[in-house]
Amino acid sequence: MTAxxxxxxxxxxxANWPSLHGDWxxxxxPTMLEVTGLHAALSVAIDALHLANHLATN
Structure with missing residues (x-):
């Protein structure tokens, strides 16, 4: 299985689980929780970048 x-x-x-069988x-x-956390962190970083760009142009 791969993600x-x-x-x-x-x-x-x-992630890669080459010999994962049965109930995975x-x-x-846990990997899905990590991905969700990464998505949240990237969303905050993008919002901060947009705000910084907005403040720099005004």
Whole structure:
């Protein structure tokens, strides 16, 4: 099993579990929490960048 993140210009491999069989939820769930946290951090960074650009132009 593999987990990928599809971005506008590329696809990023998040994790690879080559011998994962059966119920994979306990293994994959922490990775999904990490991805959710990364998404939140990137959203805050993007908002901060937009604010900085707005303040720089005014």
């Amino acid at each position: 990928h993140l599809s971005l506008t210009t590329t696809e990023v491999l998040l 939820t306990p293994v994959v769930h």
